[in-house]
Amino acid sequence: MKLNRLLTMTMILINRKKVKAQELAELFNVSVRTIYRDVETLSSAGVPVLSQQGVNGGISLIEGYRMDKQMLTKDELTALSIALKSALTSYEDTHAKAVLEKLTGVADEKIKQSIDHLFIDLSPWGQNxxxxxxxxxxxxxxxxxxxxxxxxxxxxxxxxxxxxxxxxxxxxxxxxxxxxxxxxxxxxxxxxxxxxxxxxxxxxxxxxxxxxxxxxxxxxAWQQPQNLVELTLSFDTSIQTLIEETFGAEHIDYEKSIVHLSLPEDEWLYGLLLSFGNRIKLIEPSYLVDIVQRRAQEIVALYAQPKR
Known part of the structure; x- marks a missing residue:
């Protein structure tokens, strides 16, 4: 645990010019005294770490210090960093943050620019x-x-x-x-x-x-035959791109503007079909046409009610 903390601390110091001991203590969930003991350990191991007291003080490394970058190739560093940054948009993970600090610490400016070429935000709109x-x-x-x-x-x-x-x-x-x-x-x-x-x-x-x-x-489990229903539906060509995104181009007969595919039958399917409004029309199976038609009529009836 201590070895991992020392390595992570070194990477953080490489990435930043100066870090407060209190900030490091909170990050690793240890005391400030432990952080200063770690500083002494790093100094003894030959890492040029400095500690300054006062308002503008903090812990830093001698300018220009770098660790060996040969542990990973440029492409490996970039791929791992992008993956970690993406994962951290969905949940909190101090270990992942620490690894990201390590990776960034051994990256040169060119690699850091490459990391910013792609950002995958897995969190929902509105930051749930x-x-x-x-x-x-x-x-x-x-x-x-x-x-x-x-x-x-x-x-x-x-x-x-x-x-x-x-x-x-x-x-x-x-x-x-x-x-x-x-x-x-x-x-x-x-x-x-x-x-x-x-x-x-x-x-x-x-x-x-x-x-x-x-x-x-x-x-x-989702694709079990007993859960699936064979669907045939036609669509308005004005939403062809949306149909491709939703159902997949491999299921589309472009000449007839028809979709053939199998999906599980449940409330999700009814809602999906209704969400296209008048831009698609379910053709088969007939019993499912009746269900969707009844749901559509219920929606019309709801909005036809007089305002209170």
Whole structure:
């Protein structure tokens, strides 16, 4: 732990001209006295670290000091830095921040410019602080193998109390999920984090079960034949780009402006079809046409009610 702290501290000092001892103490969750002992350790190891007292004082390195950059290539440094910066837009992680400091510390100006060529912001529009807090809590529970409890809302609005063994945070498309073993359903389930309320980390621990994440088990469950329905729909060519983004170009008959594909049938599908308004028309299956038509009529009836 101390060795890791010393290396991280060195990288921070390389990145910044001067850092307050109190700031370092808060970052590493140690006392200021420990930080000054670390400074002595670094000096003894040959790292040219300086400590200045007073209002404008702080801890710094002799100007021009650099560490060996040969541990990673330029492209590797750039790729890792971009990945970490992107991940930190969604949750708090002091370890990831420390690693990013280390990577930036061994990067020259050209590499630092390359890092800024691409920025992937995984956070939702409007900076949803609650989502970030939930993801941070779940990540901590996964690392410490602690169960979490929460209220979970179905697409129909039904709330159920859940206790799960969290295994993996999953970002699918633009949505975050937690994949874990649900004690209520006695099996692995994928929970949409935006539907989770009153989440709490429990003291109850669990033994992590074997899961084959490379096979994306949540995707396999979603694609089970019994859950899928064959769809045929036509679309207005004015929204062809949106249709491609939503359903995939491989499912489109461009000559006829028709889409053929299979999707799970649930409230999400009904909402998706209705969200296009009069720009698409569901053709098959006929029973689903009736459902969508009835939903559309209910919407019209709702807005046709006289104002109170």
């Amino acid at each position: 602080s609650l989502l970030k807090e939930q993801i941070t809590l779940l990540k901590k529970a996964i690392e410490q193998a602690h169960c979490v409890s929460f209220l979970y809302s179905t697409t129909h609005g039904t709330m159920t109390k859940r206790l799960i063994e969290p295994h993996t945070l999953v970002q699918k498309g633009k949505v975050w999920y937690i994949y874990g073993y649900c004690t209520l359903r006695d099996g692995f389930r994928l929970f949409k984090i935006s539907r989770i309320k009153d989440i709490k980390e429990e003291l109850q621990s669990f033994q992590r079960k074997e899961v084959h994440l490379s096979e994306q088990p949540w995707d396999k």
